[in-house]
Amino acid sequence: MVPVQRHFLVASDFDQTLSFNDSGLVLSELLGAHGFQEKVEGLARSNLVQQGGELAYLLRHDPEFRGVRREHLVETGRRVRLRHNIRALVEFLHRGLEGCRFSFFVISAAPREVIQSALAGIVEPAHVFGTELDYDDESGEVRSIKRVPAGYGKVAVLEELETRLGIAPDRTIYIGDGNSDVHVMLHVNNRAGYTIAVSENTQLARIARRTVLSDDAFSVTVPILEDVLGRGVGEIRTLFESNGLTLAQWDKARTDRVTVGDTRAPILGGEGNALGLALADDDEAVA
Numbered sequence: 001m002v003p004v005q006r007h008f009l010v011a012s013d014f015d016q017t018l019s020f021n022d023s024g025l026v027l028s029e030l031l032g033a034h035g036f037q038e039k040v041e042g043l044a045r046s047n048l049v050q051q052g053g054e055l056a057y058l059l060r061h062d063p064e065f066r067g068v069r070r071e072h073l074v075e076t077g078r079r080v081r082l083r084h085n086i087r088a089l090v091e092f093l094h095r096g097l098e099g100c101r102f103s104f105f106v107i108s109a110a111p112r113e114v115i116q117s118a119l120a121g122i123v124e125p126a127h128v129f130g131t132e133l134d135y136d137d138e139s140g141e142v143r144s145i146k147r148v149p150a151g152y153g154k155v156a157v158l159e160e161l162e163t164r165l166g167i168a169p170d171r172t173i174y175i176g177d178g179n180s181d182v183h184v185m186l187h188v189n190n191r192a193g194y195t196i197a198v199s200e201n202t203q204l205a206r207i208a209r210r211t212v213l214s215d216d217a218f219s220v221t222v223p224i225l226e227d228v229l230g231r232g233v234g235e236i237r238t239l240f241e242s243n244g245l246t247l248a249q250w251d252k253a254r255t256d257r258v259t260v261g262d263t264r265a266p267i268l269g270g271e272g273n274a275l276g277l278a279l280a281d282d283d284e285a286v287a
């Protein structure tokens, strides 16, 4: 008998989900542009563009961003600080587990060139969906915007991927951190998929099935293994170890705070590799 293979779509946001800072902020520093955060907040208040699509708007309409060319975006990607162990996460998902396989994609409103450059050699370029820009042949400057996967735009990409890969909506897992992920998370939950928040954004934490706080991208495997695949704590710890990592700290509450150690790196001062597991359930903690 052929064993049943469950195929999951794992889709992740980029800015502040796989990285620490918004790529728009990194780009504005590269350009020496001023007041990026204020401009984004002003645009968000006006609801003119989908949440997360503010940078795309600025690239077309703000004088300080209008001269951006492809090479600026590639350089921005190089400067983005990534969360730890994205490669380990991607390789783990690529290998799959007995009876399960995963297809991993990045869906983000950040310009595609930025994400592809930041994740070069880690995530296949074809697995990156970002804002698609068109460039002027002569000046090389951004001429138009073809597509922005922000807000409802993320739902559109996700549905295309589900159809293309033949994955049922209840086998879709989405990981995100911010307001730009609200639409897609509501959509995924509504169709019995699974959602993970990786920030303390209160709006998102209420929507996501689980919240995991960690500097380490591999930490999202904890809720996937536990809730989606029904694996126990012992199995999860073993899986971390078989990926060259340790589950150094796991404070289990409604929000999971995960610190991941690396057994492949030389141990300096003995920190960060402690094999301790603290389980504290919120409900029991309430007196």
Ligand SMILES: [Mg+2]
Residues within 6 Å of the ligand: 013, 014, 015, 016, 017, 176, 177, 178, 180
């Ligand atoms: Mg984000």
